[in-house]
Amino acid sequence: xxxxxxxxxxxxxxxxxxxxxxxxxxxxxxxxxxxxxxxxxxxxxxxxxxxxxxxxxxxxxxxxxxxxxxxxxxxxxxxxxxxxxxxxxxxxx
Numbered sequence: 001x002x003x004x005x006x007x008x009x010x011x012x013x014x015x016x017x018x019x020x021x022x023x024x025x026x027x028x029x030x031x032x033x034x035x036x037x038x039x040x041x042x043x044x045x046x047x048x049x050x051x052x053x054x055x056x057x058x059x060x061x062x063x064x065x066x067x068x069x070x071x072x073x074x075x076x077x078x079x080x081x082x083x084x085x086x087x088x089x090x091x092x093x
Contacts, residue, residue, distance in 0.1 A: 010089075
C-alpha cells in the first residue's frame with residue numbers, strides 16, 4: 001500500500017528480543033535518523049521468499065516514531081544511509 005504520503009525508511013538495526021524467545025526486532029529509519037519504524041517478527045517467519053526482509057519499506061507517517069536520543073539518531077542515520085547506498089529498496093538483506 002504505497003501512497004504519496006508514505007515515507008521511505010531503511011533497515012538500521014536488527015536485534016533479538018530479550019523478552020520474547022525467537023523474536024527479531026527490525027528497526028527501519030529515515031536517512032537523517034530522526035524517525036523510525038519498528039517491526040517485530042518471529043524467527044520462524046524468516047523462511048520463504050514472501051517473508052524476506054527488504055532493505056527499505058514505505059510506511060505511513062503516523063506509523064513513525066521520533067528518535068529522541070542523539071547517539072541513536074546518529075547511529076540510525078549512518079546505517080540507513082549505508083543501506084541506501086548499497087541496496088535497492090526491494091533488495092533482500
